[in-house]
Amino acid sequence: MFRPAAREVVKLPTRYFSCKSEPTRAVTATKKASREEIAGLIPAFPEIYPDFLQSPVWNRRNALKEELERQDMLERRMNIDIPEFYVGSIVAVTSSDKNLGSKEHRFVGICIRREKEGLLHQFTLRNTIENIGVEVLYDLYNPTIKKIETLKLEKRLDSDLSYLVDALPEYSTFDFHMEPQAHPAGTPIPVNECKVKLKNPPWTRRWEISSYRGIDDTWTQATPWYKRKLHKTLVNDYEKYDLIANYRTSSTKEQEVFVQTQMQKFEKERHAAGLTRRRILKSAASYK
Amino acid sequence: MSAHRVAASLPRIGVTIGHTPQKLKTGGIEPSRRARLEVLRRIVTRTVREERVELKWNRAVEARPYVERLIQLGVERGPLDEYTAEMMEWWLPEKDLITKMHEVIVPRFQNRDSPFTSLFRLPPQRLQQFIQNKREVWKRYDIGVLEIDGNPFPAIQAAHQEQSDSILDVLLADALRNHQITLQEKLEASTESK
Numbered sequence: 001m002f003r004p005a006a007r008e009v010v011k012l013p014t015r016y017f018s019c020k021s022e023p024t025r026a027v028t029a030t031k032k033a034s035r036e037e038i039a040g041l042i043p044a045f046p047e048i049y050p051d052f053l054q055s056p057v058w059n060r061r062n063a064l065k066e067e068l069e070r071q072d073m074l075e076r077r078m079n080i081d082i083p084e085f086y087v088g089s090i091v092a093v094t095s096s097d098k099n100l101g102s103k104e105h106r107f108v109g110i111c112i113r114r115e116k117e118g119l120l121h122q123f124t125l126r127n128t129i130e131n132i133g134v135e136v137l138y139d140l141y142n143p144t145i146k147k148i149e150t151l152k153l154e155k156r157l158d159s160d161l162s163y164l165v166d167a168l169p170e171y172s173t174f175d176f177h178m179e180p181q182a183h184p185a186g187t188p189i190p191v192n193e194c195k196v197k198l199k200n201p202p203w204t205r206r207w208e209i210s211s212y213r214g215i216d217d218t219w220t221q222a223t224p225w226y227k228r229k230l231h232k233t234l235v236n237d238y239e240k241y242d243l244i245a246n247y248r249t250s251s252t253k254e255q256e257v258f259v260q261t262q263m264q265k266f267e268k269e270r271h272a273a274g275l276t277r278r279r280i281l282k283s284a285a286s287y288k
Numbered sequence: 289m290s291a292h293r294v295a296a297s298l299p300r301i302g303v304t305i306g307h308t309p310q311k312l313k314t315g316g317i318e319p320s321r322r323a324r325l326e327v328l329r330r331i332v333t334r335t336v337r338e339e340r341v342e343l344k345w346n347r348a349v350e351a352r353p354y355v356e357r358l359i360q361l362g363v364e365r366g367p368l369d370e371y372t373a374e375m376m377e378w379w380l381p382e383k384d385l386i387t388k389m390h391e392v393i394v395p396r397f398q399n400r401d402s403p404f405t406s407l408f409r410l411p412p413q414r415l416q417q418f419i420q421n422k423r424e425v426w427k428r429y430d431i432g433v434l435e436i437d438g439n440p441f442p443a444i445q446a447a448h449q450e451q452s453d454s455i456l457d458v459l460l461a462d463a464l465r466n467h468q469i470t471l472q473e474k475l476e477a478s479t480e481s482k
Binding site for chain 1: 296307321357
């Protein structure tokens with residue numbers, strides 16, 4: 001049988017084995033250098049800019065809509081300084097109100113929720129005024145907002161503090177004349193590990209079912225009737241292991257890098273035009 | 289909104305993922321989301337242990353992103369990360385597989401992007417289910433092979449042959465080889481004479 005030996009000479013091995021037993025390939029197992037940090041991108045981007053993320057519902061993700069909204073959001077951010085704040089930070093919002101004598105209204109409170117993506121992004125502030133809990137929901141890109149200040153930059157154990165509505169009022173009482181506390185640049189954001197004591201049930205929601213970490217021992221203070229009722233509840237704690245259900249609702253690194261480079265480009269253009277020195281993409285924790 | 293979300297986001301998974309989780313038959317276990325996860329867990333464990341598994345096509349499609357995500361967690365976060373450790377512990381209940389994951393499988397993909405797995409379709413199988421009153425009942429199964437890349441088994445798909453079988457190409461390749469050999473001989477001769 002005619003079989004030219006040239007094949008063995010020219011042909012390269014197309015298959016390789018990369019088990020641990022093959023040291024040449026195992027040696028190359030070095031950690032990739034994080035290109036993102038070199039390019040000035042922010043690792044905590046989804047937490048600081050939840051408004052720039054995609055919708056958690058897949059079929060509502062629309063590249064064109066997101067692009068158009070992003071342009072409007074960046075324009076708005078050039079006109080008003082929107083500081084970095086998290087759920088758990090204490091924030092003051094000054095908004096204009098034509099019906100007031102002073103024409104503007106300032107509200108101080110703890111940020112308990114940040115929800116929705118794009119131009120519709122909302123955040124809720126909570127405070128106790130004259131022993132009545134008050135929650136004010138602001139649209140972040142509402143043009144009647146004049147000023148947003150972060151009085152105290154910190155996080156809590158949860159990214160949703162809705163349970164403060166059923167907590168004792170001292171946990172959501174903040175002074176309106178509070179002095180802003182400066183956060184030293186380049187240091188990580190402090191996490192306030194305060195555990196909240198809830199009032200006796202009934203509550204507005206079954207807080208003990210969700211895995212909130214900031215609630216202190218809900219079980220002992222429940223009345224026997226509620227203990228019997230709560231005891232029967234089926235808890236779906238396995239849902240967190242569904243890796244792909246998690247993937248379906250979360251954003252991807254590629255998208256975040258894309259949005260951040262777009263923001264950097266927008267900033268650069270505006271700075272080059274000499275119109276403003278305002279910076280949009282910034283983070284207190286990764287400041288150099 | 290979730291009570292607390294995963295720390296930093298991961299890159300996208302390079303395989304097809306449907307917009308909604310598919311129902312899987314859970315022979316014996318009462319069908320639920322928990323049962324579905326249990327079926328997937330068995331498949332993932334088996335895939336990591338055997339590196340190449342033959343499954344029903346729909347199960348292979350459904351389990352593939354989970355294997356991808358586990359490998360991705362190992363590659364991006366490493367064994368010391370809290371979330372990764374928790375997920376590995378749940379998805380791979382056999383402890384030696386966690387060690388295998390971090391020491392054998394993850395190092396293969398350190399400098400590579402996803403997909404880390406391959407999925408091949410085998411010809412459908414027709415199997416006899418039962419015979420009822422001389423009537424034979426057959427059922428067709430779509431079969432897929434799910435494998436982790438870089439496994440030590442022979443390839444499923446033949447490597448693409450770059451050489452053609454045309455006589456001209458064969459002669460050219462031989463001539464090239466002869467030329468190479470003569471050059472090598474000349475070089476050796478010159479080094480010996482010096």
